[in-house]
Amino acid sequence: HDLRRADVKNAALPIYVGVGYYYQPTRHDKPYGEFVGMILSLCGVFNWSASADSLRIFIDKQPIAFNRGKVLHFNIEYWIKNNDSISSSRSWLYWYLTFAHELAHNLHIQHGPAHNYVTKLLSIEHFGAFMHCLRNDAGLDITA
Numbered sequence: 001h002d003l004r005r006a007d008v009k010n011a012a013l014p015i016y017v018g019v020g021y022y023y024q025p026t027r028h029d030k031p032y033g034e035f036v037g038m039i040l041s042l043c044g045v046f047n048w049s050a051s052a053d054s055l056r057i058f059i060d061k062q063p064i065a066f067n068r069g070k071v072l073h074f075n076i077e078y079w080i081k082n083n084d085s086i087s088s089s090r091s092w093l094y095w096y097l098t099f100a101h102e103l104a105h106n107l108h109i110q111h112g113p114a115h116n117y118v119t120k121l122l123s124i125e126h127f128g129a130f131m132h133c134l135r136n137d138a139g140l141d142i143t144a
Contacts, residue, residue, distance in 0.1 A: 001066060001073070003058050012036050014052050018060030021077070028059070028076065035079045038092065041137040042099045045129045046122070048072070065098050067105035074098070089140050096130050097123060 003016035006023040013036055015023055036057060043050040054070065059077045066073050074095075097119075104118040134140045 001058075001060070001063075001068070003060065003073075006059075012040070013050075013055060013057050015076075016056055016058040016073070018058065021059045021061075023059065027080070031080050032057070032076060035074075035076050038095060038138075039074055039099075041133050042096060042130075044137075045096070045126050045133050046099060046103060048099075048103065065102050067102040070106050072099070072102045087138070087140070089134060089138075092130075092134055092138055092140070100126070 002019055006015045006017045008015050008023050011032070015028075015032070017023060039055070039057070040050050042048075043055065048054065054072065056071060056073045057076050058073050060075060061077065062075070064075050064078045100122040101119045103122055104115050107118050108115040
């Protein structure tokens with residue numbers, strides 16, 4: 001993944017862009033705030049450091065997310081193209097499972113049965129914290 005750091009002032013997390021992509025304030029500012037807020041909440045769920053040394057946001061056509069050297073990367077462009085909403089429990093669940101999947105690469109780099117098993121374990125282990133996050137950080141009514 002050929003990414004370069006974008007020169008964006010006052011960003012909570014650094015933003016990286018792929019070849020041919022640029023940070024466009026009119027396109028990215030509002031979604032960036034929502035997306036980063038959700039990702040930072042998920043850091044709390046998984047007890048993952050929310051620093052630039054362990055977490056990055058990027059803009060590119062693909063992939064959705066990846067783990068390079070125990071630094072998790074999440075694609076805001078995917079969020080925007082899919083019209084994901086911060087108020088959607090489906091969206092929160094999708095990114096929760098994506099986060100667990102990327103964390104599993106810390107133990108098993110390659111995809112396969114062992115990686116899938118660790119992803120499931122992480123998802124189950126942190127589910128209570130995730131439900132708490134949905135109620136408190138996302139403000140979602142999950143009783144229905």
